[in-house]
Amino acid sequence: MTKVLGAWMILVSGMRWDTFTVFCRVAGVLVIASASAMAQDEADKLHERAKSMFGAVDESPDDQMERPIVELGHRLFWDERLSSNGKVACANCHTTSAWGADSAQFSLDAKGKRTKRNSQTVFNSMLQPNLRWTADRKSGAHQAEKSLTGSMGFARADDVLPLLTRYGYEPLFKAAFPTQPSPVTPVNYAKAIEAYEETLTTPAPFDRYLAGNRVAIDAKQKEGLRLFLDIGCADCHSGKLLGGEDVAMFGVYGDYWTLTNSQVPDEGLFESSENEADKFHFRISMLRNIDKTGPYFHDGSVSDLKAAVTIMARLQVDRELRGNQIDSIVVFLKSLTGEVPMNYQRPDALMSPR
Structure with missing residues (x-):
């Protein structure tokens, strides 16, 4: 350090004042440029680390929303009539205000009982290989079908079928599953809800x-x-x-x-x-x-x-x-918070008086 200071004093001692001023300004610019380059290098490294560890979520294409199976799933997801007490829909446990989750500690099912675990968000959930807290549901359709005898309160999954007929769902099922002669089934009910949930990316x-x-x-x-x-x-x-x-x-x-x-x-x-x-x-x-x-x-x-x-x-x-x-x-x-999807709301078809 002493040698550096000595060299500095020798360098500047022979300079005129105006030359010294210019020298200092140039040195300052070089220091700032060096610091800026170092900062940019650190920013580049952070960005590369992030890209290597994480991945991007894409917005669902608009044409996905218009598919008959998605439109059917949208209706099913929000329709409280399709439960044993006529008051519970998927959307009850996955609210808009909580970004597809439930702000309550435990959700209330159609039998008036609280769930054992907190309801996780449905947004982006179809990008996961398994669902629920112990990964015991292998897909959105698996979860939706099991929910019929769970949160929806039915003794059997088939118990939802008379309600689907009563509330005019047969044409929607036929449009969503045109090659099936009898498409109104719990399996197709579940597939439609899964198709809707796949559009809920943020x-x-x-x-x-x-x-x-x-x-x-x-x-x-x-x-x-x-x-x-x-x-x-x-x-x-x-x-x-x-x-x-x-x-x-x-x-x-x-x-x-x-x-x-x-x-x-x-x-x-x-x-x-x-x-x-x-x-x-x-x-x-x-x-x-x-x-x-x-x-x-x-x-x-x-x-x-x-x-x-x-x-x-x-x-x-x-x-x-x-x-x-x-x-x-x-x-x-x-910075991981996106917008609530535009189609995450009660569909117009369910707005009319019952």
Whole structure:
């Protein structure tokens, strides 16, 4: 350091004042340019890391909405008449205000009972390989058909058929399944709902960032993204949905209920598999629209996103995050929020008095 200062003094001692001024200005410009180049390099590296870990969600094409099977599924999804008490539809547990999830801790079914687990969002859900908290539904159609004897309250799936006939659904089924002589079936009911749910995608600012629009998310969100990657959140929450694909243990570094204050510990996948290795295993939640889809975790035990991030860091990666780190990650997560799909509303055909 002494040698550098000495060389600097020798260099400037022979300069005229005006020459020295120009020299300093040029040096300043070079320092700024170097810092800018370094910042750009870091931004490029972050962008490349993000592209390697995540993927983009695309908007559903308009022509998808006009398919007869989608129009049928749209009606079925929102029609409360197609339940055992005439008051519950799929949309009751997947509300617009909660971005396709349920803001209640547990949903109310057609038998007047609360569900065992919190209802997850239906938005982007058809991009997942399996559904529900323990990945026990293999497709949207599987889930929809099972819901007939679940949340819809019927003793048998076929019990919905007289209601479909009564409320004039036969022409819609024939249009959706034109090659079938008798298309009004629980299987086709489920296929139609799945087709509708496939249109419920929510592209977000983060997708535009991944596509190359570097200003689609701001500096604070980029800092949160960097932390999300560095801390290890993306080890589980990766892919185009930032999760939603695998099953993992909730509570790697401690019993989850000690931090979530869950009233009754839920053993997750173990309840159906009876395999000890599956205890407290749940499907990893996707983080798309996570800012809008609380309460959080399988039992809806945590209502605040900052608290959920704090708990996840402690239980899953053994990190005690500082307040500013939590804030940065939450700001980043908000870049995953898209718009409620235009067709996620009660169809006009169901608006008329019954």
